[in-house]
Amino acid sequence: MVSRRNFLRGNFKSAPPPLRPPWALAEALFLRACTRCGACAPVCPTAIISIQSGCPEVDFMRGECTFCGACAKACRDGALQDSELQLWPWAIKARAGRECLARRGIECRICGDRCSIGAIRFSPRVDAPPEPEIDSNACTGCGACVAPCPVKAIQVT
Structure with missing residues (x-):
């Protein structure tokens, strides 16, 4: 509504x-x-x-x-x-938005560091920092990655 x-x-x-x-x-x-x-x-x-x-x-x-x-x-x-x-x-999962520093060419892996189960991995890219990839099968939706993100790019929905 x-x-x-x-x-x-x-x-x-x-x-x-x-x-x-x-x-x-x-x-x-x-x-x-x-x-x-x-x-x-x-x-x-x-x-x-x-x-x-x-x-x-x-x-x-x-x-x-x-x-x-x-x-x-x-x-x-x-x-x-x-x-x-x-x-x-619950069925909620984390996702990284467009605001993510790594997606804007700035090295950042804070969300992955905070994910204790390893659901956030970083794939190498040519001439750019690695981007986060969230394994939706492994993500529990605990939210540990949300608050540490310096640009608040992680959403749990």
Whole structure:
């Protein structure tokens, strides 16, 4: 849905839904199930969950998700499924945008250095710095690569 402000400005693109904590139900189901109690936010050991407009959202600029399951265990209303019953917490993956320094000819490998599972690799190029390649099969969507990027080129969606 387009907001009134964006409609009047001619911006008809609707914003993507906010990034919910791991093990969240699909957005429509999540919004119905979440009682906005906020119990999931304070138990997050990396403090990436904040309450925005009453609902929990993940902000990878604050840190990364360790998939500890504390948020799902704290959720009593079922908006976050039990982390022990569902193996994969979400389907989001990291991607490097056009703003990436390596794609602009500047040597940078910070995102790859921060990826503990090695999902970000750098392929050599002739006469240019290596560009990041994100293996979507290996990427867990933890967000460890987001905050360290000096130009905020990494998105997790």
